[in-house]
Amino acid sequence: MAKIKTIGLLTSGGDAPGMNAAIRSVTRSAISKGFKVKGIYRGWEGLINNEIKDFTTESVSGIIRQGGTILKSARSERVRTEEGMRQAYDNMTANGIDALVVIGGNGSLRGAMEFANMFDVCCVGLPGTIDNDLYGTDSTIGYDTTVNTIVECVDRIRDTATSHERIFFVEVMGRDAGFLAQNSAIASGAEAAIIPEDTTDNDQLEVFMERGIRKSKKSCIVIVSENKDKGAYYYADRVKKEFPEYDVRVTILGHLQRGGSPSAHDRILASMTGYGAIEAITQGQRNIMVGIRNNELVYVPFSEAIRSDKPMDKKLISVLNVLSI
Numbered sequence: 001m002a003k004i005k006t007i008g009l010l011t012s013g014g015d016a017p018g019m020n021a022a023i024r025s026v027t028r029s030a031i032s033k034g035f036k037v038k039g040i041y042r043g044w045e046g047l048i049n050n051e052i053k054d055f056t057t058e059s060v061s062g063i064i065r066q067g068g069t070i071l072k073s074a075r076s077e078r079v080r081t082e083e084g085m086r087q088a089y090d091n092m093t094a095n096g097i098d099a100l101v102v103i104g105g106n107g108s109l110r111g112a113m114e115f116a117n118m119f120d121v122c123c124v125g126l127p128g129t130i131d132n133d134l135y136g137t138d139s140t141i142g143y144d145t146t147v148n149t150i151v152e153c154v155d156r157i158r159d160t161a162t163s164h165e166r167i168f169f170v171e172v173m174g175r176d177a178g179f180l181a182q183n184s185a186i187a188s189g190a191e192a193a194i195i196p197e198d199t200t201d202n203d204q205l206e207v208f209m210e211r212g213i214r215k216s217k218k219s220c221i222v223i224v225s226e227n228k229d230k231g232a233y234y235y236a237d238r239v240k241k242e243f244p245e246y247d248v249r250v251t252i253l254g255h256l257q258r259g260g261s262p263s264a265h266d267r268i269l270a271s272m273t274g275y276g277a278i279e280a281i282t283q284g285q286r287n288i289m290v291g292i293r294n295n296e297l298v299y300v301p302f303s304e305a306i307r308s309d310k311p312m313d314k315k316l317i318s319v320l321n322v323l324s325i
């Protein structure tokens with residue numbers, strides 16, 4: 001395989017706090033090892049459209065504390081087609097790019113895996129998503145900041161919940177994973193979390209009503225993981241019908257939870273994994289995501305990282321249940 005001289009860098013999928021810290025880390029780590037770096041704008045879509053600029057260490061000055069991504073992001077439909085992939089590859093080679101670093105979530109890393117397999121090129125991924133749903137890494141870039149943002153919002157909602165003695169259903173993101181809901185519920189002292197990982201046959205609302213509010217509480221907060229059929233409105237409507245004595249409200253946090261300056265944890269995770277990505281390329285690794293497990297940098301094959309069943313520690317469910325009575 002030809003020697004890698006130039007690394008292309010892109011962010012793809014939903015933006016996440018800490019993506020800029022990752023861009024900074026990859027750029028500076030690469031330059032320090034003698035690679036050239038090219039920033040690709042608007043993710044895979046930008047590679048297809050040839051939106052590529054040379055990056056220097058100055059290109060990434062002052063961005064470690066900024067949310068979002070200076071490279072912009074997109075959810076590209078065209079990269080799912082053979083024609084789009086081929087155009088992306090042609091632009092990559094025309095710009096002299098020998099390896100790609102892709103910062104993004106599940107869909108973006110799946111794209112990287114397919115691209116790497118199709119053209120036999122080096123692709124390395126960084127786990128950039130607020131959802132924390134990538135396998136093989138303890139945390140993803142953006143997840144910690146988002147949990148903190150949710151907790152800040154729930155603390156405020158608590159004031160109204162208590163003052164008016166209401167039940168609030170607060171809906172948070174996470175796509176198909178409940179990490180944001182479960183951990184923000186523990187950290188905010190919420191009374192319950194309704195998450196997709198609870199696969200018991202129990203009706204989560206019924207269990208919660210019996211366990212919590214009906215016994216001892218006049219107000220409470222339930223964090224609900226987004227779900228197109230059974231989101232916060234679904235549960236609120238049921239409570240209104242089944243327990244009309246309660247005053248119920250819904251808050252959908254939406255994109256409010258995805259923005260903002262990254263936490264120190266996310267900046268460090270992004271800095272470490274960005275550095276790890278360049279080490280991986282130097283060592284001849286390819287088609288892997290760089291993560292951190294038990295405080296150690298790890299290289300996880302793309303095929304494993306994108307598995308859809310990242311396990312949640314079931315103790316988290318017990319902890320919330322015990323502490324919220």
Ligand code: F6P
Binds near residue numbers: 014075105129174
């Ligand atoms: O994957 C990150 C995420 O924020 C999910 O939690 C959410 O379901 C989705 O992206 C929302 O995507 P968009 O910003 O494209 O509406």
